[in-house]
Amino acid sequence: MSQDKPTIPTGVELLHDPLLNHGTAFTRKEREKLGLQGLLPYQVVPQEKQVERIMENFHRKPNDLEKYILLIGLQDRNENLFYRVVMENIDLMMPIIYTPTVGQACVEYAHIFRRPRGMFITAKDKGNIANILKNWPRDDVRAIVVTDGERILGLGDLGASGMGIPVGKLSLYTACAGIHPATTLPITLDVGTNNENFINDPFYIGIKEPRLRGEAYDEFIEEFITAVQERFPHALVQFEDFANINAFRLLEKYRNRICTFNDDVQGTASVTVAGVYSALRLTGGQLKDQTLLFLGAGEAGIGIADLIVSGMVEEGLTEEEARAKCWFVDSRGLVVKSRTDLAHHKLPYAHDFEPMADLLTAVEAIKPTALVGVSGQPRTFTQKIVERMAEYNEQPMIFALSNPTSKAECTAEEAYTWSDGRAIYASGSPFAPVEYKGKTYVPGQGNNSYIFPGVGLGVTAVAAKHVTDEMFMAAAKTLADQVSETDLAMGRIYPPLQDIRKVSLAIAVAVAEVAYKQELATVPRPNDLVAHVKTHMYDPKYESLA
Numbered sequence: 001m002s003q004d005k006p007t008i009p010t011g012v013e014l015l016h017d018p019l020l021n022h023g024t025a026f027t028r029k030e031r032e033k034l035g036l037q038g039l040l041p042y043q044v045v046p047q048e049k050q051v052e053r054i055m056e057n058f059h060r061k062p063n064d065l066e067k068y069i070l071l072i073g074l075q076d077r078n079e080n081l082f083y084r085v086v087m088e089n090i091d092l093m094m095p096i097i098y099t100p101t102v103g104q105a106c107v108e109y110a111h112i113f114r115r116p117r118g119m120f121i122t123a124k125d126k127g128n129i130a131n132i133l134k135n136w137p138r139d140d141v142r143a144i145v146v147t148d149g150e151r152i153l154g155l156g157d158l159g160a161s162g163m164g165i166p167v168g169k170l171s172l173y174t175a176c177a178g179i180h181p182a183t184t185l186p187i188t189l190d191v192g193t194n195n196e197n198f199i200n201d202p203f204y205i206g207i208k209e210p211r212l213r214g215e216a217y218d219e220f221i222e223e224f225i226t227a228v229q230e231r232f233p234h235a236l237v238q239f240e241d242f243a244n245i246n247a248f249r250l251l252e253k254y255r256n257r258i259c260t261f262n263d264d265v266q267g268t269a270s271v272t273v274a275g276v277y278s279a280l281r282l283t284g285g286q287l288k289d290q291t292l293l294f295l296g297a298g299e300a301g302i303g304i305a306d307l308i309v310s311g312m313v314e315e316g317l318t319e320e321e322a323r324a325k326c327w328f329v330d331s332r333g334l335v336v337k338s339r340t341d342l343a344h345h346k347l348p349y350a351h352d353f354e355p356m357a358d359l360l361t362a363v364e365a366i367k368p369t370a371l372v373g374v375s376g377q378p379r380t381f382t383q384k385i386v387e388r389m390a391e392y393n394e395q396p397m398i399f400a401l402s403n404p405t406s407k408a409e410c411t412a413e414e415a416y417t418w419s420d421g422r423a424i425y426a427s428g429s430p431f432a433p434v435e436y437k438g439k440t441y442v443p444g445q446g447n448n449s450y451i452f453p454g455v456g457l458g459v460t461a462v463a464a465k466h467v468t469d470e471m472f473m474a475a476a477k478t479l480a481d482q483v484s485e486t487d488l489a490m491g492r493i494y495p496p497l498q499d500i501r502k503v504s505l506a507i508a509v510a511v512a513e514v515a516y517k518q519e520l521a522t523v524p525r526p527n528d529l530v531a532h533v534k535t536h537m538y539d540p541k542y543e544s545l546a
């Protein structure tokens, strides 16, 4: 991929360029040639030693938010070093730069704000967005993550403070799949906030007005998308943490027009379906034999069900038969035909069945094989519910996916103990391994970052015109294939995070294959697709500037 070739700055300017700065690792030759003599202390410190120093500081920080601040500071100073640290310690770093800590960072964003990152496009910029995008210093942008901050994780409307999410997601594009950081762009659309706490907060960084709605909102998004297409024609645009009143509509509107996807809908679906495929290796049986009950009928739930339906159809069911195996309980009870309050996206899953007010009653009536929590409501998978699931199934699938950790429908420990060690458990945020009756269970984290970086890499490596559901299905199957027998023996239905680069490469290649099959790739098919994708993977080692 052609990167912008900036002329290398010198002196203090170079030290202040996070993409080029090597800090104390600049060699004597570089220091001499680039006007750095006298601007750095004497010792030349190799990158491995710099990593050790950062880790020493990391462990010294008293809490996760302080660790987050340390890492963001490093990212602002020296991106290569930041990515080396993150990649070498992915297990430790992922919960800091992404969920759960990033959630807390967004809540407190206005108070911990140090340096802007990415672009803030506001409702006041209407009519002028194309000009504003020109202020971004690099032309070759390949991956944009954009949010309007209305549904940040399970935390709700965080307005412009939601910026932590696009920043964090793009860091994962780079750390997990090697998309070059110079080609990424986080964007927050500040269209106001309805969060009263923020409006009353003297430090809040965004527009203190109610959110744009209706036609004005749609026009704003349309102007933004058109301007992005013009300014960054090769960019993949990932929609992130929009409220579901907008998310589904925008996805339908733009998915066949530009290269875009919605991670909350499609990425979540893919990682969850991968978890179900892996779990089936433990339980036996096929996808089409499963009955799934979802708590929460929003972006995540409906997205997952739609992909499950595609998988069941592949196994020979009709769409109608497949939908009949997916059930939903939302905040008003079981989603059934007789209800008159159902949003459009829930209608395909409204079955002809008696209304039921709560999850336990629904579990007892439907006897699902899998329970999927995507409600943002903590502690809703009660002991009784998990016990019922274990009564109906030898190995019930219990996926408590709500983020952050405080919102999980049940903890790993609860799932294992209440099911007498038989549950196949996955969560959205990480849980530590659990000892139960002498056995160690390793809960799987149904983390979208298993999927979207690889999908992004595959799509950008072949410059695909669109991102399709078939790509997400291919990603799910590839991810499930990466789970080893050893992982499964510990109850882990996802591969270890340390393998994420390998996993992302495999997913990228599978996605690129689909792009060629669907005639969506715009670069000629290379002889060796794996080698081609690998050339797009950034390595954070320092390149000599001398």
Ligand code: NAD
Pocket (backbone or CB within 6 Å): 151, 153, 154, 243, 244, 264, 268, 271, 295, 296, 297, 298, 299, 300, 301, 329, 330, 331, 332, 373, 374, 375, 376, 377, 401, 402, 403, 404, 407, 427, 428, 429, 446, 447, 448
């Ligand atoms: P959403 O706002 O689109 O949907 C939430 C749904 O939950 C709505 O249908 C709502 O009616 C329902 N709900 C609210 N209160 C309820 C209650 N008391 N009982 C039953 N249902 C209730 O949000 P979303 O994007 O679907 O995300 C939902 C949750 O899933 C969030 O916590 C999010 O963090 C999590 N999530 C996890 C992953 C992952 O782990 N990979 C990915 C995406 C989303």
